[in-house]
Amino acid sequence: MSAFGRVGRVERVERAGRSEKITLEIQDLSITYRGGGKEVFAVKNCSFSISRGDVIGLVGESGSGKTSVLMAIPRLLPTGTLVHGRILLGGQDITKRGERAMNELRWSRVALVPQGAMNSFTPHLTIERHITEVLNFHMKMSGRDGKSRASELIGTVGLERDILTRYAHELSGGQKQRAALALALACDPDFLLADEPTTALDVITQKEVLETISGLVRERDMGLLLVTHDLPIAAGVCDTLIVMKDGSIVERGNSRQLIMAPKQAYTCELIEAIREMEGGHA
Numbered sequence: 001m002s003a004f005g006r007v008g009r010v011e012r013v014e015r016a017g018r019s020e021k022i023t024l025e026i027q028d029l030s031i032t033y034r035g036g037g038k039e040v041f042a043v044k045n046c047s048f049s050i051s052r053g054d055v056i057g058l059v060g061e062s063g064s065g066k067t068s069v070l071m072a073i074p075r076l077l078p079t080g081t082l083v084h085g086r087i088l089l090g091g092q093d094i095t096k097r098g099e100r101a102m103n104e105l106r107w108s109r110v111a112l113v114p115q116g117a118m119n120s121f122t123p124h125l126t127i128e129r130h131i132t133e134v135l136n137f138h139m140k141m142s143g144r145d146g147k148s149r150a151s152e153l154i155g156t157v158g159l160e161r162d163i164l165t166r167y168a169h170e171l172s173g174g175q176k177q178r179a180a181l182a183l184a185l186a187c188d189p190d191f192l193l194a195d196e197p198t199t200a201l202d203v204i205t206q207k208e209v210l211e212t213i214s215g216l217v218r219e220r221d222m223g224l225l226l227v228t229h230d231l232p233i234a235a236g237v238c239d240t241l242i243v244m245k246d247g248s249i250v251e252r253g254n255s256r257q258l259i260m261a262p263k264q265a266y267t268c269e270l271i272e273a274i275r276e277m278e279g280g281h282a
């Protein structure tokens with residue numbers, strides 16, 4: 001039985017429409033931040049697509065534009081940021097959608113685990129309340145059903161049920177990341193956008209959280225766009241890697257091939273830097 005096997009009617013209705021291969025297409029995306037009289041050209045003409053079932057890593061050094069790309073998809077960039085290009089979800093251009101329609105789509109179709117799990121939570125709400133509010137808003141699930149689903153989700157991501165009554169600041173880094181994952185999975189989205197979901201964690205917890213994410217994504221046939229500056233992590237989890245530098249995509253391809261035989265000098269540099277950090281000089 002799937003981890004969501006007992007959820008009931010709403011779940012089955014959601015699932016019923018999921019046999020088609022939904023694709024998220026990013027076409028010619030450019031992002032310019034404006035503020036303090038300055039312009040920052042953060043992303044330049046990036047195009048790629050991800051279908052449900054794909055696990056894609058977006059890698060590149062700090063400042064290369066990964067978070068900007070990710071936040072542009074659910075339209076969560078700061079007000080005033082210039083965004084050009086098209087973002088198609090199931091063939092429909094969502095950049096043309098009004099704010100209300102976008103709000104419906106966030107969580108339910110495209111869910112985000114933001115950089116720094118604390119950003120997922122409001123300090124004065126319990127973890128349970130966060131999850132039940134999302135379920136209530138997007139799936140019209142309330143009362144006992146919502147609480148029961150929240151409890152199930154918490155178990156699914158490998159947390160104890162007593163986490164539900166706690167506040168985010170009462171959790172460890174790993175527990176926070178798992179709770180953020182439970183929240184993102186609440187409405188069983190088509191796509192999960194995860195921004196450095198394990199960066200702040202120790203190596204063992206990193207591995208466990210990543211295994212949980214990739215296991216759940218594959219079980220549910222979601223699309224995962226995993227942002228990380230850590231190439232080995234991305235290569236271990238993702239089928240495909242997209243390498244960004246200075247706001248542009250410089251290389252993309254099958255993870256294993258890209259690591260074994262990078263075509264671009266920058267990808268070689270990234271790999272070399274990691275080898276040096278690990279103490280092995282190739």
Ligand SMILES: Nc1ncnc2c1ncn2[C@@H]1O[C@H](COP(=O)(O)OP(=O)(O)OP(=O)(O)O)[C@@H](O)[C@H]1O
Pocket residue numbers: 033034035040041042060061062063064065066067068069078115229
């Ligand atoms: N709100 C903002 N206002 C102005 N510039 C910004 C803003 N957010 C990001 N930038 C700039 O845009 C560029 C891309 O930033 P972004 O956060 O997308 O990079 P990143 O690849 O996610 O980096 P990291 O690995 O450090 O998280 C950087 O030059 C950054 O300084």
Ligand SMILES: [Mg+2]
Pocket residue numbers: 066067068115195
């Ligand atoms: Mg970032």
